[in-house]
Structures are given as structure tokens and as C-alpha cells.
Amino acid sequence: MGSLKRKWGEEASSDSPQQKKKQQSGDGSLLVEEAVGCVHDVSYPEGYVPSTSSTELPKDCKPAKEFPFTLDPFQSEAINCLDNGQSVMVSAHTSAGKTVVALYAIAMSLRNNQRVIYTSPIKALSNQKYREFKQEFSDVGLMTGDVTIDPNASCLVMTTEIWRSMQYKGSEIVREVAWIVFDEVHYMRDRERGVVWEESIVMAPKNSRFVFLSATVPNAKEFADWVAKVHKQPCHIVYTDYRPTPLQHYIFPAGGDGLFLVVDEKGKFREDSFQKALNALVPTSESDRKKDNGKSKKGLLMGKVNEQSDIFKLVKMIIQRQYDPVIIFSFSKRECEFLAMQMARMDLNDDDEKGNIEIIFWSAMDMLSDDDKKLPQVSNMLPLLKRGIGVHHSGLLPILKEVIEILFQEGLIKCLFATETFSIGLNMPAKTVVFTNVRKFDGDKFRWISSGEYIQMSGRAGRRGIDARGICILMVDERMEPSTAKMMLKGNADSLNSAFHLSYNMLLNQLRCEDADPESMLRNSFYQFQADRAIPDLEKQVKALEEERDSMIIEEEDSLKNYYNLIQQYKSLKNDIRDIVYSPKYCLPYMKSGRPVCIKCIDDEKSPSFSIEDHATWGVLMDFHRVKSAIEDDASRRPEDASYALDILTRCAVSKDGLGKKQIKIVPLKEPGEPLVVSVPLSQVTSLSSARLNIPKDLLPLEARENALKKLSEFISRYANGMPLDPEEMNIQSNSYKKAVRRLEALENLFEKHEIAKSPLIEQKLKLLNRKEELTAKVRSIKKTMRSSTVLAFKDELKARKRVLRRLGYITSDDVVELKGKVACEISSADELTLTELMFSGVLKDVKAEEMVSLLSCFVWQERLQDAAKPREELELLFTQLQDTARRIAKAQLECKVQIDVESFVSSFRPDIMEAVYAWAKGSKFYEIMEITQVFEGSLIRAIRRLEEVLQQLILAAKSIGETELESKFEEAVSKIKRDIVFAASLYL
Template sequence: MSEHGLSSRDPLDLPLSILEVGVAGRVELITDPPKEKGSICPLSTVPHGLPPYEVDVSYEVIQKYLGDPEWLSMHHFDRSERSWPRTVDSPSLLHMEVTAAHMELSVERNPATGELLGITEVLVDHTGLSAQNSLSLRRPPGPPTQSVRGSTSNFPFWPGGMDEPTLEQMKTVTEQEEVVDFENDLLTVPPGWKQGMNFRPTDVRRPLGVLPLTSLLGALDDFSLGDSSEDEEDVKRRVQPGKEDKKETLARSDSLEELGVTTASAPAPPPPASLPVDAANEQWAVPLNMYDPVDDFYKVIPQLAFKHPFELDPFQKKAVQCLEAGSSVFIAAHTSAGKTVVAEYAIALSLKHMTRTIYTSPIKALSNQKFRDFKNTFGDVGLITGDVQLYTGAACLIMTTEILRSMLYNGSDVVRDLEWVIFDEVHYINDAERGVVWEEVLIMLPDHVNIILLSATVPNTVEFADWIGRIKKKKIYVISTTRRPVPLEHFLYTGNSQKTQNQFFLLQDASGAFQTKGYYAAVDAKKERSSKYSQTFGARHPHGGGAGHDKGTWLSLVQSLRQRDALPVVVFTFSRVRCEQNAAALTTLDLCNTSERSEVQTYYTKCLSRLRAEDRRLPQVLYMLDLLKRGIGIHHSGILPILKEVVEMLFSRGLVKILFATETFAMGVNMPARTVVFDSIRKHDGSMFRDLTPGEYIQMAGRAGRRGLDNTGMVIILCKSDVPEMSDLHKMMLGKPTHLHSQFRLTYSMILNLLRVEALRVEDMMKRSFAESRMQKDSKAHEQRIKLLTKSLRDMGDIECTGDLADLPDYFVTVNELIHTRELLQKRVVESINGMKCLSVGRVVIIRTDYHPWVPGVILQVSSDATNRVYTTLVLSEKRKGGGAEPGEKEKTSPPTPDDLLMGKVFRPEGPSDHKLLKLHATDVLLVTGKTLRVHADKVLDDIARSQTPRYRNDPPGPAVSAVTQELSRLSDLPPGSLTSLCPVNDLQLKDMDVVEAVSRVRRLEGALRGFSCPNSPRFNTQYRLVEQRSNLMDELDRLRFLTSDQALSLLPEYQQRVKVLRTLQYIDDGGAVQLKGRVACEVSSHELLVTELVLDGALSPLTPEEIAALLSCLVFQHKTQCEPRLTDTLKEGIKKVRALAERLAEVQRQCGLKESVEDYVAQYKFGLTEVVYEWARGMPFSEIMTLTDIQEGLIVRCVQRLDEACRDVRSAARLVGDATLCAKMDSTSQLIKRDIVFAASLYTQ
């Protein structure tokens, strides 16, 4: 077959069949085809048929001819290939789909008789819509393959609460758009024609003619004398069409059946509370009082959608009432308080209403756990994660928040049927890396979707709910409770041996009271033991006694808890290494009996039975089995995912007595323990060591206490070395939990996904972020204020400034600029070192008061507050007579004149002089003079304080005050110009460019003041106040317009910089339209710029699938390793290309204004797992993989799983650009890495 070519079968060739005759192996050729399906006679009489001697000819021909064209013989090509002439069908190129009709005919009939009254044309909205051009829910569904995850070419559905563009906004023409007026600028005369169409309205006049008698008789036939089928009001409107009926008539029924008695359906229960609506200050968050009884719960809701086997708590009943009313709720409660009950009821409601619910969680492991729980309860539940999609058509879908964000951006049709979206662990929004995802999802959800938020207790629940309600324009009912179903008792433990194993000291009782007595008792016990130890063995290391000391502590603690029947216990340890060390210290214990060990062995073997034999012999697998048989478990990110699930399931069964876990275990499903132990109250958060925050401590401590089993939960803080400070413990245990803060940030993916939809703007997304909630909260009030100010300006009209007032506007501008420049200059003087030295006690300064613009004073005291320094100053004043006003105070409203602004004669009292003590800031000081006085400041202040008392109020000033007053009066008598001010440049040596320019500007403005003639006009005061009033109105109007504009957004500069980056890299054009590179980037979920450049530059195409997987590992690996990978030359060259490309991208970002340095941007791509991934893709067993690196097993598995998601992103990008070779390689790459224990199915999905 390989030497001779076979020609293709001709339609005229005869068919050929082989028939076996007899049992001796004789065969005959049959040329007649069978007349029916099947054979004419049996093809074989041998019991097992003819032995196979060669591959079926037809199969081999099809495989080689169609699957491998290179096999075709070049010597017999005339017999190997045959072509048929193609029939040309040119008209098929002219085929065009019929445009959907924009109008339809509506028939109007008499409702009683069915008589045809008329036919009218009705405009049909939403025609020609599709997922690629519309954000409407009325658009047709997309292909079934895109129904769940959507497509990057789809438009998202219109976000709820976001106003659609107004007519004025749509008429706004951008710089790139051509102005075309379709009403006035249309051409009506075609080229070469003398005249064209005339669109001007004309009056149509009908000529008078002779009316035929038949038409008149026909009109009489149509005249009705009160037919019962015709409404009297219709007759009146027909007779008097120009008049409108001003009285409402009773509604009439079109059918007699509708007049019968109907049964009233039970109305939906109203929300428990509501707030008055105010257009400007509407409160969208409605807090519900948890102390109000819910006695009428079963009367309002007689038939529950889901019945629990226990009585609901009050907060759960209030939440159920809100759900039945179709309202959104925000529930903040402690761990294990029963928040999941609300989620379960929402799922049951969606099943009842035949709608859908999405449950989102922050981590994939929690999604798997919730899938198992809800699947057992409801059945119709699906799961969507990065690598698993189960039952995607179910009524309830479990997924991570990132998956939901992708579905919203990609216009998934699942959103159409959504009734509820449940956000679990909402306090995770504080996560700096992933918190932005929650805000994006909340903003993008359509209007018909209701929201359920489940969170731990946070202080600003109302603020957060008000933000959500404002952006979605719907009420959010806040249900917050601090009650725990099982109260907690907190202890300090100082024991470390059998003698001291019962040293538990109560620090906080079940009522929440802090026990100071218990704290001091723990301190005394620690000191006593340290003293005895130092007397016997010498001084101990201040931080504890090392591993041996820790082992003694754990052994004594576990024995004591075992005797108290306080197991199981969860030990929170903030280090993976410490978890394993603590577990190793208890290997001498055996906390399980024989039957429990047998059950652990059986269950462990069953769970791992699907793994390969060599994977079941991994060191971590064998070590974990030995620990679990002793009743000890370990749970952290370094453990294999399947082993973590085994530990969780055994813990829920009560077979794990003590579990050493990191903080992530506190975010899992409801797995409470009898006791919670803190190995330490300090953790490393990635940048530094710090104490636990109150929110972190409450979240982990809440795992103590099993509802229905324990009266109280036990929380223990180990004191291995010294007892923590009381203030630190009090702050951690009784302090307020961390507020919910916005972590909103701009990403290239978000910008590109919004730019590809013209109707959505990135600025609108930023406006609706939680970071801008306070600014947007006042936006309606600002808009109303803008309308009022605009009306006031319109009513004010133009101000007359003619004649000698012609220069009044310029004079007003000059005065305000001078005052503003002086304030800025004075601020710089005070902030300088020399300025602070000059503004000391005894310095003479000039200030402006209500009674004179130039008043001398002397500084008596300077506050120590560096940020807001206050100067206590004694100034001259006029002595009051009979308690009247200061002379000249009535003139304080007069406008400033050049004499007021230019220093001339300083204030001198006309009669007896007096004094005032003022508290001044730096901006209140006009001039700092070169004069200083020797004053006894303390005596002066004492004299003034003494004169303020009622007994000495009428006494003359003290000698110290009199001396200062006389000295100031003497300075006032000096000729004008004698009191010179210190020059900031020459005297204070301030050589900054802005200071020098400010001094020069002040001198120029002071010189210009003398040249104005308007101050001499008799109408100066009146007209100046009008100009000032108009200027203040315009300034306030400009300020409010700025606050309501996009320019007030805090992230707008960064957005403009990122847009500049995208424009430079040609992801978008100058008009903001997304180009091919931008659409490719939309396919990528993370590191979109680098992945897009790698695909379009062709850097991955020449590589093998194994090498591609190794290089892409830099996108998912973020840990540190001490092992240097051994790489091939191709991989080394590939790493250089990736880093060079990253440097180029970072340099573009830096040139466009972004602050991230080139080094930091390149350093985020780590290649420490390159060799591991390369060998794994080549088929190396996992046991040998662990010899190549010091990274723990669980971290490797997690990185390879995330790598598969990155491979799918690259495959989608390659498909979009038409790179079939790379697309096929990415499929191969995914297949190579998806094997064995790394991609073992979750136990929760089995």
C-alpha cells in the first residue's frame, strides 16, 4: 500500500464484497450490491469470522488520503486525485438578510362587538438587536456555546442604577465626530438637476366641489343615536374633538367576567422599615432594629419557601421577610451565627419562582465546599470554577467572584434569569489585590438582580450599604447583630509542663467584660516561674526556650484540654513551617481510639483510591495519614488540595482532635470546634510583623463553640515567652473591627472591556466606586445648588461699570490676587525654619481686624503643634464706652481701598487705648516686622487672665500689660513707613523660585493699585459689592460644577495615563476605539499586556508545548525559592525575551506618567518554577518533581492549576488573531499538564 497509489473511487466502478463459503476458508467475490441494508447472505460461516490479516482498505485510504495528504504519490498524481469543476453561482454573492421591520400594524376594535375601528402603525422598538450591538435585555440570546460564560465580543447588559445617556449627551459632538445636521444640512438638488425636493411645510387647500347625495346619505347611516356598544365619552370626543375631558370617568370593564367576585391574592410582605425619600439626601441603607419582635412572621409568610428543622433567630426572620418582599439585604453577623440560612432561603425562593441564583465566594475551595452542601440540600446546583464546570444549567450556580465578573463583562445569558446574587465573606473586599473585583461586580449587575451580602461584623455596614443602594438605586436593608449563638470565654495560658498544665487565666468572660484580675494573675505566674528557673539554671532567652520549651507547652496544653473535654481544638498558626513543627511536637500522642483509627484509615484510603499508586506513596501523603490516625491534622496552602479536603471532612466527622491551621481555615464553611488556640497574636502581613487586628481575631476566634453542643466556646492565647501587653490585648479583643475600605483600582482589562462598549464609560465606573461614594453622595444636592446659583446669576444681570468705574473689574481681580498671594507667601514664611524663628515671643506683627486694616500686635505665646501652630498675640484696640461697638467697626463691610491694602499709617486709638488677646494662625498675619519687644509674656498672660475674673474685671490693667500697650502705642505714633516688614528673600533667605516670584508679584500688584480710579467714585462701595457678589456666585458655581464633573475623580489622572499607554501600544486608536490588540487583551484575565505582546510578537509559536508551559509559569508563580532552576538554552533565551518585553512595557508606562518603576514591574514575573513545570509537562512523576525545588506540594499544585487558566487565555488570544499553530499547541500544553494528582477531582464534587 505504501508503494502504489490508489485512485479515488469512481461512481461508475462496481462494488466488491467478499463472501466466505463453507467452513474451509474458501471465499468468493460478490459484485452485486445488496438491495437492502445489510447483506444478502451471511458473510461468514466460521464461528469467529475470518482472521484479520490487514487493516481495512477503506479505513486506510480515508486516513491517509484525508488525514495525511503528504502520503499521496507524486508519480501517479493523475490517478491519485480527481477534481470536479465548480458550478459558479454569482447571484449568491448578492444575498442579503432582510432588514427587520421597524413598524407593525395594530388593529383597533370595539371591545364589545369586535368591530374594526381602525388600523394604526406602531413603532417596534429593539429591532435588529444582538449581543454584539446592544446592552438591552430584550436582545435575542446568543449561541448556546456562549450562554454560560459569554464572549468577549458580546456587550454586557446595562448596569442597574446607571442612567442612560440623555438626548443632550447624545447630541454632544466629540472632536473626532463630524458635525452633520440631518434637519438643515441635507442636499435636496441632485447633481445636474435644476430643482429637487422641497421639504418646507406647505398648506394643503382642498378645492370646493359638488358633494354627491350618496355620500351624504352614507354619512347619515353611520350616525348613531346612543348605541349601547359605544361609550358616551367616545361620542363626546368625536363630536368635540378639539376639547379634552377634564373629569375622570369611572373605569369600564371590557368583559362581564371581570365584574365578578375575585379572590384577593396574599400580597407580598412589605419591607420591615422604610425611610422618607428626599431627592437630594435620600438614604438608601435601611437599618433594621434587631430588638423588635417578629411575632407576626408566620402570619405574614404562611407558606415558607424553605423550612429549616429549627426555629429561626430574629435576624434570620427579618432577612426572610426582606427576601419575600424582593428586597436586597446586607447581613453582618459573627462567624457561625447562621448567615447561611438566608442564602439557603434565597436559593429556595429562586426555585419556587423558576429563576436562578448565583452564590459567589472569594476562594475556590469555599466554592467546592458550598457546592457539596447546597447540592445535598437542593439538588439543582451547579459549579463553575476556572477548571471545572458542573451542571451549568442548574438553578443555583456556585462560582468565584472573578468568574461572575467575567460573565457580566461578556454578556452571559445566565444573567437574564438571575433573581439573586449572594456575596459571601464580603469583608474580603478589603483585600488589596482582589477587593476591586467585588466593586466591579456590584456596579455591573443589572437592575433586575437582587443582592444578598453576607459579612462578618464591620463598623460601617450602613455606609457600605448606602453606597450600594445609591449606585443601584434600590433600598438595601441592613441587618447587623453582635449576638453569638455560643458565647466565648478568652483565656491566657502560661503552662509548659505537667505541673503547670492548668494555668488558665480568664481574660474575657462570656458577657464580654475584660478581666484585669486574670491578666495580672497570668503575669505573676509567668514571673514566678521565670524567677525559679533563673535561680536554678540561669537567665533564659527573652523570647522563650526554643523547640523543647514549645513541645512542653503543647503537650501540657493538649493533656489539659483532653481532661477538660475541650476537644476538638483548632490552633491558628501564622506560618506554614510552624504548623508542621507544632504537629511534629505531638507525634508521641495518640488522641484516637482503635475504632477511630480504623475509620480514618478506611476513609483515607477511599478518598485517595483514584490517585495513581506512586502518588499515594508521596511522603506528604504517608506523613499526613500517620498524623490523622493520631487525631492530628495540618491545614495550610502547602498541603496538597485533596489532602486538605480529607482533613476538613475528617474534622467535620470529629476524627481530627487537634488541627494546626493558618488563617485561611477561618474563611471556610461552618466547621466549628470546641476550642480555638492562638499560637501567637502577631503575624507577618507581607511587609512587616504586626498584631492581629480586631477583625482578624474575631473571625478566627469565632470558630470556637459548637451550636447545640457547647454552652460556651473556649479561646486560648498561648504565652510562650512573656505575656502580651494589656493594651494590645484590649485593643485586639474589644477594639472595633476593620472598616470596609475601597480597594478600587484601574486595570487595563477593565478599561478595555468598557471602551469596547461605546455606551459605557470608564469615568462612570470610577464615579460609582466605593472610593468616590462620599463625593457622589452629595451630587444631587450639588446639582440642585447649581440650578439655584445659575438662576441667581441670570436674575442679577450685567453690572454697570462705565465712566469712572470702567476699571472696577480689573481692580477687583488685582485686589483678590494680592490678598491670595500674600497668604501663600505668608504660609511659606511660617513653614520655613527662619520664619518659625522670627515668629517667636516678642515679635511685632501687623494683622487685619474688623476695625482697622493695619493693627500692631506682639506675640506672647507660640503653640507646640507643628501642623497647626497658634500664635497668642496682644493687639491694640479702642477702649469701648458703655459696651458699645468698636469705633470703626460699623465700617467693616466697606470694600478694600488702596489705603487698606498698602501699609501706611498703622492703627492708633483716638481715645484711651485698650488691648485684645487674639489666637492667630499664620494666614492671619499680614506682615512680620523687624521690631521685637522685650516682654514678660507669662506676667502679661497672668494679668489678662486675672482681669477676666468677675472680681477684677473693672480694675485697671496690670503693669506688665500696660508696659506692652504703651510700647505698641509708641510704635503707632511713628511716621508712615517706619515699621518695615521682613523680606522673605533678603531677610529670611528664602531662595525658592516660587517664593521669589511671589515677592515680585506682590510688589507689582501693590504698584498697580495706585493706578486705579474706581475707588474715587461715589458709587464704588455699591458696585464693588455687586461685583464681589457676582464673583462669589461664579466661584461657587465653578466649584460645584467641578465636584460634579469627571475632573473631580481621584483616579482620573491615572486613567488618562493608562489610556495613553494603550494608545502608545496601539491597543486603542486616537478616538478610543478598541483595536485588534485590545480585543486580544480582553481575552486575557491577568497580565493582559504581556500575554498579548507575547502572542502577537510570535514569541511562543516556535516553542514546544512543554517550553510554553514553562515560560508561562512566570504569570502564576509568586513565591520565593532558594533553588536555582536548571534550564535548557531555549528556555534561557525565552526568559530573556519575556524580561525584555516586560522592560519595554514598563518603560512605556513610565514615559506615560505611571509611578511603577521598571524594576518592580519586571520583578513581578518570577521564573523559580520554570524547571518544575517543564519537567511536569514532559511527564516526570510528582515524587521526582519534589526533588527539583523547595516549594511545598500544595503551592506547586495551585500554580499548575492557575497555569492551565493562563493557557486557556493564550489559546483564546491565538484563536482571535488566527494563529492556528499556537492554538493547537496551547491545547497540547493544557493536556500535558492536566494529569495525576495535580488535577485530581475535588472530593466535594464527587
């Protein structure tokens, strides 16, 4: 695949950003000189011969659109590509001005009487873009699923899902389209929805041209190569990592009073300032941590709502230094609201601004009923907004979110608390961005923010043409390594990797379309393209690993391998026995203060050991406690399945790392160290003594702790094995325990008799063998990846899914789509198989419309509620039928070799809002529903809107198979839920 690469130099122009510039900030400081540039690259399909003619627009040709400002180099380059009728991918930072390229593509299409499609990932962004484009060009329509305006317009703004659906249905619009703009195309890496972008791009008309707008991605060239290959046309890449407004990055340490500049405008990391910031950290007290209930790292944020909170001090400092407007990012909806309430005594607006806010607010709210105007979310928000403080998250009423966006754009909100979603798409920059946490919960664990996430959110800082620099502030409440901070603040953007996966809806639609087939979709997917691309690098890795492995010569290798395997078996059995004996079920009754406990040394876990004995030491048990999981529904777990930690008095070596952070390591009793009480996971326990020592309750004095450990040492010197508790006395009745003990005894005999056991340098030889085994395992793993890459991706899964469809009657043995399949083709916003089975079983026909929509709410509700209202008896019966259907379908998939966890699939249908949706369909007021549910208003509205989307798909499905009775029922259901505040029109329309 050919490639042309060109870098922009600096061009002289009186006001162009293409030259070196010196700007002064508001406080008179001189900003660094910076050459602004971009890289222009082109991907050609195989066999394509590029033209040698100029890529510049002829001077006598008038541009399709002229702009009232000098274009940046990347904008000019991209527009030249459009003028030459060739596709382009524009990769640039948030707020860099990518929309200029989209505007030009639309203007050019309208000038040439061509149809142009603009797609975006979210409805809110589509609404905003419709408003923006409508002001610029009159011939603009909108299609989002919620709203359709002028669907015959030459320029259509829509969500990517709508565009995918139009392509599958063979819409006339698809055949007419000349240009397709994919905004926020980096969304293609989204785990759930990313596949929609791949389908849409692969299926796009071959004579169409593309504009891809993306945040900075390091593999933009790879993406363009794929587009060029699939559509057999050149695809240009115009890439710039230039920020029109340079950024400064600061740390605000918990409990501190000042800011520490850690990355300057030049991108230089200031390690001395970073260490000063961490040294200024005031550790969060234990009592504050307990208030947090272990749900998230909010140490520096929680506490009394007063002027002493860190967030109040920081916002006050930002306002005093005129760093506003500021966006404060938080990773939870409730935390956003909690932090905003800490600003209760702060007033950032004058009387005129307050008056303007009130006028704008009530003008927007006038479309609501009097009852809805009294909703707590509405009435509580206005006083906050009047003081110049706002909140923005997905749990807000959509109309409230939009009015807050408008107020922020008008400069009437000086301080906005928002979740991560505010960083996507919406063009609303601020002078300052604050991160309230440097860690986030990703569904499994707390982790550091990735550099890609940081780049996306920090991109909101700095308003072009207004601010000389943008400011990013991280609130830090724990120590972090400089390498971690550098990776976060200066790391690369996330790569654009495929999130392609098969779905039954995709498969059925591919089989139904005459000019499509599933194998072709898989062959042309970005996933397959990336897998093919990776093979040469994988081959190099295999070669290097094999050379290292084969260079290792080990004496008596076969005998050593046998001995090595015995060690692994022995350790595995010991762990199995330990897991049974010291499981909470058996050992909790013996967790008494004063009991000697043998615990594994931490180093034993980190490096391989080839002794059959554990590296362990002794301590005295003081107390134990349950470790609460970060997962919200942890309370539902059984006590015997929970995790526990022990508070143990033992000998510890205390040191400090390079950052001054205290490091505590458990050491053997005879080694130097301090007597400390440390928390040890129950999984580290290797033995519990049957004895108990008389230990004083007050262990605060050092002398008391030393005396306690002296008693322990004397006990261990007298009883070397610590007089362990006899498992028989613990009443362990497990058969697996008895079997493991017998196998362990047999292995011990083999160890004693093994020929190599007394060989010299046995430990070193085993370490070498262990390394060789690791290399062999790596080679095996990489070769497996290569084998799966050389065959068609998902080939086995495709066969398995077809077996499921045949078994359930969706397709014939010749892959012809049957009635059930036609219904499932129409359902893309819910689980297509389960919903189709319910429809054909008569469940949806036999119930009232209100009960039906209540049941369908289980398909669209994804949040997990701890104390959701239990559905009434008749609804619970319906939910049981849904679960039975889902379990039957999951088992059928399992039998057909589709990888699926049956119980996880069944539990994905949640009854949490069945009562709320039933009440809404029965005509209850929205405020009445909010009194019976804990759900955020915006979350419920989003669910009901998605429910209406599912019903519209079911109407089409019923129509496609001539089921007029069901079609009427679905239409009746739509009429019952589509009303009032839930479907209030967008302010952008």
C-alpha cells in the same frame, strides 16, 4: 437617603433563641443571661417612596422553604425582606447561620422558576457549597474555572471572578438572573481581589436583587446606602453581633502551666487576671532566640520536640479538660507542621476511630496513582491523623486538605493546626481556638493581630447546640499593654473599605462593552461613594485645625520662622553628614572594642528640639553585629546596605512600668543609673573617638563596669569632644560629603549673626511655632484629600492608562479596542499587557509547548524562594525576553505618567518554578518534581492549576483574533499539564 431602623425585642417561645435563656455548661457552671437581638435598617435610593404596608409575609402564604429549627431573629428578618422581593445585607459573626438566608433565596428562586447565582471568594468554598446545595436542591450547577458542572442549572455556584467574566461577555445567564448571593462580601476590602466584587456589583443587571452575606462590619449601613444608590432599589441591613455560643478568652503565658481568664462571657476585661498572666511569663532565653535566626517571633514554640514544649503542655491540658476539638492557628505553613510534630507522643483516638480514619483516608487517596500515594506528604500525614492530629494550610495537596476537613467535621481530628485561611468561609467550628502568636508578619514588619483578624479566627470557637461556651486561648511570649490586649480582644471588626483600583483588563472590557464605560464604573464605585461621604467630616476637621492655628499669636513670627528654618536645614545637613561618615562602608573598620562612642539620647528622636546641638551621651564600644531583616531574602543584600547595631557600655536609668516590665533608658554619664551593656542602632551614633580605652573583657561584675565608665568619664572631662575620628583619615571621598560640610559652615555663621538668636524665651516661642507649622501641614494635607475627592476618583490615572493603551496599540485615538486589546480583554489571571506583548512578538509561537508553559509559570508564581533551582539555558533565555518585555512596558507606563516602579514590576515575574513546570509538562512524575524543588506540594499544584486557567484564557484570546496556530498550541499545552494528582477531582464533587 431615607432610613428605617428597628430593633428586635425578646419574643417568648419555648425553644427560640429570641428570649432570655439560662444554659448550663458541661461542668455545671451557669452561663450569663443574654437577650438575643438584631438591628434591621433599610437604605433607600434618593426619591424612593417606601411602602407603608406590612413587611411581614401574609399568614396564608407558604414559605419557600421551612427549616427544622426555630429561626433566629436576624434570619427571620432577612427572610422577610426576601419574601418582599427586596435586597438585603446580612452582617453576622462566623457560624451564626447566615447560610440559612442563602438557602431561602435559592429555594424562593427555584419556586418562582427564576435563575439564582451564588458567588464565593474561593474555589474550595464554592465546591463545599455546591455539595451542600446539591443535597438540598437538585437543580444546582458549578462553575469555578477548574470545574464546570451543569452550567444550565437554575442555581449556579461560582467564584466571583467567574461571575465578573460572565457579565463582561454578556452571557445569556446574566440577563436571566433574578437573585445574586454574594457570600463573604467583606472580601471586597482585599487589596488585590476586592475590586472584582465592586465591578460585579456595579455591573449586575438592574432588575436583579441581592443577598450580601458578611462577617460583622461596623459600616454595613454605608455599604447598603451605596448599593441602593447604584441600583436605585432599597437595600435592607440585618445586623447582629450576637454569638449563639458565648466566648471566654484566656492567656497562656510562655513557660507557664495554667490559663488566665482575661475576658469573660459578658465581655468584661479582667485586668487583674491579665497582669497575673504577664507576671507568670518566663522570658525566652537568648539562646532560644538565636535559634530562630530572626525570621519570626517563635520564642515559645521552637525548641526540642519533647513534652516540655509549651504547645504540648497546652494541648495536653485542653484534652484533659475536654476542651477539644481545638483549632490551633499559626501564621506560617512550616510552623504549623513543626508544631504538629511536637505532638508525636500524643494519641487522642481509640482503635475504632483509627480504623475509621484509615478507611476514609484511603478511600480518598484511591484516586491517586501508586507513585503519588508514596509522596512524603501523604505517607507522613496518615500516622498523625490516626492519632487525632491534623494540619491544614495552603501548602498541602488539595485532596489532603479536603480529607482533613472531612475528618475534622466527623469529629475524628481532635487537634488541628491551621493557618489563617482556615478561618475563611469553611463551616468547621471547634470548641476551642488557640493562637500560637499574638504578632504576625504582614510583609513589612511584625505587628499585633488586629481586632478584625482576631474576631474572624476566634469565631471558630464554640459549636452551636453542642458547647455551652467557646474558648479562645492566646499563647503570649512577650509583655503587652492592657490597652493593646483590650483592642485585640474587644475591639471592633474591620470596616468594609473599598480596595478599588484600575487595571488594563477592566479598562479594555469597559471600552469593549456597548452599555459600559470606565468613567461610569469609577463614578459608581464604592471608593468614589466613600470619598464623597468623607467630605463633610473633613471640612469640620479643617475648620477646627484652622481655628486653633489662627488663635496662636507669636511675637516676631517672620524672624522666628526664618530662624526655625535655619535650624531645620542645619539638623538635616548634620544628619546627612552623619549618615555618610558613620555608614557601614566607612566606619566598620573602626568598630573596635574600647572605643568611646557618642550616641543620641532616645528622647531626642521623640520630641522636637530647637537646639542645634544633639542631645547625646557617651559610652564604650564593646562589639557590633549585623541586624538580620525579617524579610527572607535579606541575605542577598550587600554588607554596606545592611543594618548594624552596637553593644555599648553606658549609664542607664532602670525603672519598671505599671505592669512590672523593666524599662531601660540611656542617660548622661553624670546622672544616677546603672552601668549596662545595651544594644544601640548604628544610626544613633553621632561621633566615634579616635582613642581606645583599656577595658577588661569580663564586664559581668558591677565593679568592673563602674570602673570602665569611670575611665570614660575621666577621658571625656579631659577631651570634651572625645577626640573624634577625622573624616579625612577615614578616607571619605564622597563629593556630597564635602558639599554638605561647606554648607554647614555657612549656616553656622548665619546662626551667630541672627537677630533673634539671643531673644528671651526663644525655646518656648519655637515650640509654639512648631505646633503652628504642624497644624498648617495637617490642614494642607486634608484639603488635598478633599480636592482629590471632589473630582472623579482615578481620573488622572484613567487618562494615563488610556495613553499607555494608545501608545502600545491596544485602542485607537477614539477608544476603539484593537486586536491587541481584544486579546488583553480575555486575560484576567495574569499580567495582561506583558502576556499580550509576548504573544504578538512571536515568542510564544516560536517555542515548544513545554518551554511555553515553563515561561508562563513566571506569571502565576508569587511566593519568594531563597534557593530556587536555576532554569536551564534555553529557559533562562526565554525568561530574559520576558524581563525585557516587562521593562519596556513598565517604562512606557512611566512615560505616560502611570505611577510604577520599573524594577519592582520586572522582579514580580519570578522564575522559581520554571524547571518544575517544564519537567511536569515533559511528563515527569509528581514525586520526581518534588525532589528537585523546595516548594510545598499544594503551592505547586495551585500554581499549575492557575497556569491552566491562564492557558484557557489564551485559547479564547487566540480564537478571538483568528490565530488558529496559537490556539492549537495553547490547547496542546493544556493537555500536557492537565493530568494526575495536580488535577485530581475535589472530594466535594
